[in-house]
Amino acid sequence: MRHLANLSLVESVLSSAALCGVRAAVAFALVGIVGCRALAPTVSLPARNTVVLEQLVVYTDFQLPKQHRLMGELTALRTDLSAKLSLPVSDEPIHVYLFESADQFRRFMQRNYPEFPSRRAFFVETDTRLAVYAFWGDRIAEDLRHETAHGYLHSVVPDLPLWLDEGLAEYFEVSRGHEGVNAPHIEELMLRFNQGGWRPDLARLERLESVADMTQFDYAESWAWVHFMLHTTKERRDVLFRHLTQLRERVPPTPISVTIRETGPRVHESLVEHVMELERQANR
Ligand SMILES: [Zn+2]
Known part of the structure; x- marks a missing residue:
């Protein structure tokens, strides 16, 4: 999904039915989130470990193997996307914050982005920064491919129309070797x-x-x-x-x-x- 930058929100990953399918319930759910804002406990951003993978800067509080297959795939996505769309690559950092649990992620998002709908992951673009927030769950590979695709795209193409931004992210969230067949x-x-x-x-x-x-x-x-x-x-x-x-x-x-x-x-x-x-x- 894509987020809010300046603050405009590009939604997160919800390519799949579970997340995107409940969009109709978002407005209702937001009432609850906003109502709880003052009570949401503080959760810090992951910061203990930092791994730099070319354009990606990945922050975790748990040990992430540098040779992890998913991390290799995310790095390759940068050149795959560039080649497939005939775009240059950028060196603008994309900050990827990986929470260890869904609970930590949700508490952080409720506290800091109470206006966002409930999602598994977010890409957030501001005037100065590209950032991805996600947690290490069962669908982390798909989620990170989707969100980092937003990041790679936004680092070289301004003002993407919403439908195209999401259509491209849905294409590139498919694992390598499947030609974007979702x-x-x-x-x-x-x-x-x-x-x-x-x-x-x-x-x-x-x-x-x-x-x-x-x-x-x-x-x-x-x-x-x-x-x-x-x-x-x-x-x-x-x-x-x-x-x-x-x-x-x-x-x-x-x-x-x-x-x-x-x-x-x-x-x-x-x-x-x-x-x-x-x-x-x-x-x-
Ligand atoms: Zn998206």
Whole structure:
């Protein structure tokens, strides 16, 4: 998910159903969180150990092996993302705070970011700092890939549209070697399609301004558009690359919902066919 910078929040990782699916309950949950703010005990940021992994600076209060496979994957994500999106790399530090337990993480977030919804992890961008907050739980690999992808992206591309920011993070949260194929999203999209309820609408996604307004299904469709552009034709890939270049050069970009139409007819049907083909490949 993406966070709040200046303070705008990019939501955390909730690519998966458990977290993103409860978005409707967020407003209700926030009442409870804000109400407890004065009572939340102080929890310090992890600081005992620091590991520098190129652009990432990882802080923990527990011992983290420097050769940990996940850490290697997160480091590789920097160059993978750069190569896949034709972007430069940055040296701007991304501070990654890894709490040992979910309880410590939640207490820290309630105390310091009481306005944030309840999530497993967050990426927070301010005017001066890129930071990730997460805890060492069962889904830490997916969570950290998602959040550090936000970090790598924000260090080189300003003002990413929300849907594209999340669609890219959902793409890069998939472990290496799977070409960004996000199986839970394929399942959700095809289930809805087979029930007659999915009509892709990129212009609608482009109007989303807050992660609180994004449903799990919006995350899935955002991912699908990203995968479609990156894995079908050169023309569609170039649409994405040009959009990222315009953002980097601070040229007001033409919405992708407009430029993608120039790549051929029936683009929405082609998107659905692409996801159907991914489902067929997964079932082979
Ligand atoms: Zn995100």
